[in-house]
Amino acid sequence: MISRRSFGFFGGAKKAVEKATGGASQPYDVLIVGGGPAGLALASSLGSSSHLKSLKIGLIEANSLDGVRHWSSDAYSNRCSSISAANFEYLQRTGALSSLDTSRISPITNMQVWDGRTDARITFGRQLDDEDYGAVDKGGSTLSYMIENSNLQKALLHYIENHTSIDILESSKISSIDRDNEWPRVSLHSGDSHRTRLLIGADGFNSPVRKFAEIDSVGWAYDAAGFVSTLETQPNTSTSHASHTAFQRFLPTGPIAYLPLPGTAASMVWSTTPQLAKQFKQADARVLTMLINAAFRFREDILTTLYNNASLPYDSFVLLVKQLESAQGIDMTTARCISDGAAEGVPPSDYDAFPPLVTSIQEGSQASFPLKINHTDGYDANRAVLVGDAAHSCHPLAGQGLNLGLADVQSLTSVLAEGRRLGGDIGSKTVLSRYTRDRYVANMMMLGATDKLNALFQVGADNPLVQLRSVGLETLNEMDFVKDFFMRQAGTTYGASQGTPEKSIIADTIQGVGSTITMVSATARQLTALGQSKVTQLLEDANKR
Template identity: 45%
Template sequence: MSIGSSPVVKDNISVALIEAGDLNKIQDWSMPTGSFSNRASSLTNASQDFLKRSGSWNHVDEQRTCGIEEMQVWDGVSDARITFTAEDLGAEAARNGMSRMTENLNLQRGLLRQLAQLPQVQLLQKTKVQSITRDSDDKQNWPLVYLDNGRVLRSRLLVGADGFNSPVRQFAGVSSYGWSYDTQAIVATLEHHARGAFEGPNTTAYQRFLPTGPIAFLPFSSTASSLVWSTRPHIAKALLACDPAVFSTMINAAFRLPAFSMRYLYDRILESQAAGQTITPAELQAEIMFREQAHGIEHLSTYSSLIRQAPPAGIGSPDSQSIPPLVTGLQPNTAASFPLRFNHAEVYIGEGKASRTVLVGDAAHTVHPLAGQGLNMGLSDVECLTRTVEQAVLHGGDIGSYTALLPYAQERYLANHVLMSAVDKLHKLYTTKLEPVVWARSVGLEVINELDSCEGGDHDVCWSPADHAGLTWLELCSQRRAEYICSG
């Protein structure tokens, strides 16, 4: 769609978009106020700017989105913490937030509404690709796409935006490397009390790295947030089999209790289910109450995981915003899970018999969701490919040639590889319980957190927020760490 809507391209190239699914369901999608879909993404300001330039953001229901103004990330073993605010990322982020939580269906509906305004783009929905071959009668070797409705499309450039099991990648003979993580992601939409009058709005994203995987709490509204909890497959299965009240309490505990107490609760749930039973909310509350007493956590403390029927009245404690509000329940039918993997194509553009093909998004790369960058990487791919095609058209080039597509591959492969490697290493770093590693990562995180901005004066390390506009929290964290090291 981005290519088809380009002022440079739309009068020179015809575009066909093939979709196997029924897009009418997305076009007609709606949810009651206060209810949210369980699949959502955190869009960076750069991604939002791209969507605005393409016209798609005009069709997104912004009332169903939420700007993130602060992030708190901490180690579940040592409690070392790092905090980022929107002001850390420059003037634009201070105005618009660090990123914006958006339901995937809200964004997809907006894209389809924009697509309906582009007559030059032909949408073929509920249509499957049966096979892709090479046009042997043509010296240019254009790909031939055979559809299940009997049509055959002859393409000067075949873009594979067709997911992890990409038929375009298979046709192009592009191999990929990667692995499955021993991790399952749980997603759900959470219900909770609104923040107190003296606590500020619910615009902070929280992420705690547990030895079994990170758990993230991402705001939607004053009383609803999104959960992304990466954990071991057997734990994920057990949690989803629990009573929703038990699951809600476990989410609260995962942000509050020490890691070894969480291990005990996992074992308690697993043992109960192995015996053909399910732990009740009252039994779990009793277990947590005992462990909180052992840890010296008071019942009405911010760090108590026990669900209260009403929010605490009056002024909250000074640390009330260091962890998410207590989850009181799950929105119906929103809890789900899926496996996580790392995968990266060896190349993004085909050569030889695989020429005139290019990969974007999940067809090119799949990454752990702990940094929330999967969709942003895909949107950056599309933006870069659009610019590449525009340049080919402006210079009278062949948009499907290897030479024309090379700038896209050169820009996006390295950028994606660096970010994917950082996410993968971060995942592995925080899933170990070895004491030297825990100590090193905790000291590093605390040092990074101390590298705040400075205005004049003599400083060993001076960090300027304006120099870091548009960076993700992971990139910003890495850059601040590099600045500390280089300062000697």
């Protein structure tokens, strides 16, 4: 059933029309399957394009979108995304973010990433001692934006329903997809069916559109889980600190990331073992708070001791933490101290090296999910194409999942607009193959980079790679021109209507980190080869002796 349809392109209230199709076919030029962030972003992008908005476009979503349409919450959601500045600017240019609640988003102007074993560190963005560090968008300082998924989806849906003529077919579960004279036909459980010139799958990992298009994929599950929570932290006492800084520490069990939200709130994503994720969910929230603070500050052996005692009563756990801190000489003179809270007065000299101390965890925000990597053999088939998680999924350590999907959206919109402008068939292989050529290698490089980085930080403490990766990070951190180059390259995006690349002066740190990862991985491989050769020589010499 078509639940909503908009008329007019100039804003104002939109008339909602209920249509009973009685099973009759509703022909479309474009039919999008999936009403998540990627699907709604694509619909708004197509609906804003001067070359495409006159087409008959529909969006099918299995569930009701009323939860998105009427979303409102005092608490912050644990489902947040770090949207790169380039992607955010693109959505702004289309007008799709006109109703976004900007009071609930947080710009990120700096990012710190470090090795949990050696403390080797790399930073992106403004330097910590810049006087105007906290300025948003001053001189192109914003690297990305922390946004709740529901906030983003609500804004996109509002734009679609009020500024485009796109049909929203919600609460519409697909029963089958087949072909009708080469055109895809989508049949719904309601008995309705819809024929379309082009079928787009934005329908996630278990994509029905991908199965229909017979596009194979390759991937595997990691022996890891993502654990998320919404945090409340101590107020910032430094204007150059964490209100706009993201922190990520690579632990032997997986990376933990602190991502700032407005005020003293923050979102945490902790990639760890499935056993630890289960343990964290079952732990006393006060104990979990201390574990999170410790994860950004303590050595591996101390963390292991805390993991093994996470089931202790809170008072006993605090006593254990104090004993461990005392044994390591950790006191109030260092920001590594977590047992007594932040010191009053002048903060420790290493204060800016860590996120603010977490004081509590938002009730009900703890959740976990399995981690996996997957990539399809291609993105297009006969009158079908894939975007977002339907085409690829990666480890969350670089925050690239939705960003890759939004880059797909820009590229596909550009390709379809150009094909339409030249009078081509937007469902043809000739048109769609341009999209695959544009996005496939870029996505594959990012998936490979995140997979390699994850593996690089999983090696044992005695592995020569531990020191090699630290040298690589520290060397890159001193090469500002290299970091600037990567970030500027990551700022390349697609024009909203021209279909040609344009340069964004805003540095896109999240994608810049991905580019840096590729370089670090290549360097590590070369150094590893040298290291293995040296080890082999030493063993041979030892055998001779």
